[in-house]
Amino acid sequence: MKNKYPVFILGMGPGNPKFILPETLELINKSDALIGGKRHLEDLEQNGLKDLIFVEDGLDGAVSFIKKYSQKKMISVLVSGDPGFYSLTNFLMKKCPEIYFEILPGISSMTYLFSKLGMLWHDALIVSLHGKSDVPMEKIIKSHKTVFLTDAVHTPGIIAKKVLSSKVSNKKMIVGENLSYENENIRYLNLEDAKDMEFENLNLVVLINET
Numbered sequence: 001m002k003n004k005y006p007v008f009i010l011g012m013g014p015g016n017p018k019f020i021l022p023e024t025l026e027l028i029n030k031s032d033a034l035i036g037g038k039r040h041l042e043d044l045e046q047n048g049l050k051d052l053i054f055v056e057d058g059l060d061g062a063v064s065f066i067k068k069y070s071q072k073k074m075i076s077v078l079v080s081g082d083p084g085f086y087s088l089t090n091f092l093m094k095k096c097p098e099i100y101f102e103i104l105p106g107i108s109s110m111t112y113l114f115s116k117l118g119m120l121w122h123d124a125l126i127v128s129l130h131g132k133s134d135v136p137m138e139k140i141i142k143s144h145k146t147v148f149l150t151d152a153v154h155t156p157g158i159i160a161k162k163v164l165s166s167k168v169s170n171k172k173m174i175v176g177e178n179l180s181y182e183n184e185n186i187r188y189l190n191l192e193d194a195k196d197m198e199f200e201n202l203n204l205v206v207l208i209n210e211t
């Protein structure tokens with residue numbers, strides 16, 4: 001039987017607190033315990049009365065906390081962007097099938113970037129390289145617009161190198177770093193330039209056909 005009280009999974013938007021939904025802020029304030037990344041938990045002004053569980057300390061700890069306290073404390077899990085778009089939601093639902101999760105949407109880093117670019121995203125191929133080993137190059141080369149979620153291994157430079165090594169020359173790269181924060185940086189780059197550049201860890205890449 002599922003638990004009586006929900007555990008909330010809250011979409012925190014791209015990062016800057018001004019993009020958090022008012023309803024999400026209300027739930028955060030009401031919660032007894034918050035689970036999330038340091039990036040989100042440290043940006044929130046807390047009164048010190050809540051339990052804070054950092055996911056960087058290990059996901060097993062977060063799962064045990066949820067299983068132990070979900071009926072005693074109001075728990076909210078804070079995830080970046082939208083919870084339904086490559087976040088912890090899938091992992092938590094699989095690890096805690098007995099728990100009823102209530103999800104609140106957030107502005108995804110991807111939709112944020114496309115809005116800033118004045119471009120549509122409904123026709124984009126979406127590729128998450130976060131923690132993945134394979135890059136679907138054939139699909140990427142055929143697609144006129146691809147958006148990549150990156151990680152420390154799959155950097156914009158590595159993506160540029162992979163595309164160039166497939167002898168593709170009609171594509172341009174857009175890199176959005178630290179989206180929504182004060183040091184946000186969105187650049188249009190040639191693949192030849194991008195392949196040797198350094199980037200901020202938090203970035204999204206869009207690859208578009210030049211013609």
Ligand SMILES: C[S@@+](CC[C@H](N)C(=O)[O-])C[C@H]1O[C@@H](n2cnc3c(N)ncnc32)[C@H](O)[C@@H]1O
Pocket residue numbers: 014015079080081082083085086087107108109110130148149150151176177178179180181202203204
């Ligand atoms: C695990 S995914 C989470 C995606 C999230 N659920 C969303 O809707 O944006 C993390 C990846 O999203 C991208 N990302 C998240 N926030 C970002 C930001 N503020 N600026 C640039 N990229 C961001 C990065 O590619 C990062 O590696």
